Amino acid sequence: MRPEVKPEDYDQVVADIRATAQENWGQLDQDADGKVSFEEFYKVFTSECPDEASKPPKDSMKPVFDKIDKNKSGGIDLEEYVSFKAQLETGWPAEE
């Protein structure tokens, strides 16, 4: 269960997510071009998997990536990532 997020706390939650995302951005955007490519995204997403066999197939991850990449630029930028995390954590549509 996700913790209940009150509307008045939303800005704070997003600010916290943004701060964490900025700290971790270097691990996500490994070639530091400002965007997380699908390859980078997949690598990070599957980094907890103990072996190749337990990784989800790339085909199943692509739609997830495309959903986060709202402007379909082929890469996830920091704001897209923050929106995605905010939605995960609050269950709210992150759109304005």
Ligand SMILES: [Ca+2]
């Ligand atoms: Ca990149």
